[in-house]
Amino acid sequence: xxxxxxxxxxxxxxxxxxxxxxxxxxxxxxxxxxxxxxxxxxxxxxxxxxxxxxxxxxxxxxxxxxxxxxxxxxxxxxxxxxxxxxxxxxxxxxxxxxxxxxxxx
Numbered sequence: 001x002x003x004x005x006x007x008x009x010x011x012x013x014x015x016x017x018x019x020x021x022x023x024x025x026x027x028x029x030x031x032x033x034x035x036x037x038x039x040x041x042x043x044x045x046x047x048x049x050x051x052x053x054x055x056x057x058x059x060x061x062x063x064x065x066x067x068x069x070x071x072x073x074x075x076x077x078x079x080x081x082x083x084x085x086x087x088x089x090x091x092x093x094x095x096x097x098x099x100x101x102x103x104x105x
Contacts, residue, residue, distance in 0.1 A: 020066055027062035028086040030055035034095035059087035 035044065049073055063083035070076040 023062045023065035023102065026058055027064070027083075028094075029058050030091045031094045034091065035098055038095070038099045055088055055091050056084075059084045060093070062087055 030051060033054065033058065035080075037047055063080040066083060067076045067080045070079070
């Protein structure tokens with residue numbers, strides 16, 4: 001069992017924290033937005049930088065959420081940097097593959 005005491009909420013039940021699966025959904029929101037933007041006929045040149053900044057921000061948030069409860073700081077930082085890179089690159093590759101395949105939504 002855990003050596004930490006369970007935190008109880010006001011109703012006396014065990015406090016529920018958001019699951020890690022939620023952070024995986026957050027990490028791939030830029031893919032969904034990028035795929036929606038491929039359907040736009042006349043795209044503004046501002047869309048690409050906005051999507052890249054949003055991709056980096058949401059990848060960072062997802063990595064921080066997934067590694068937030070790790071105890072060893074060095075391992076947490078290394079894994080967070082790896083996850084940021086992984087989420088960012090996978091989002092870009094997914095959007096490029098679908099956009100180049102000619103699929104339209």
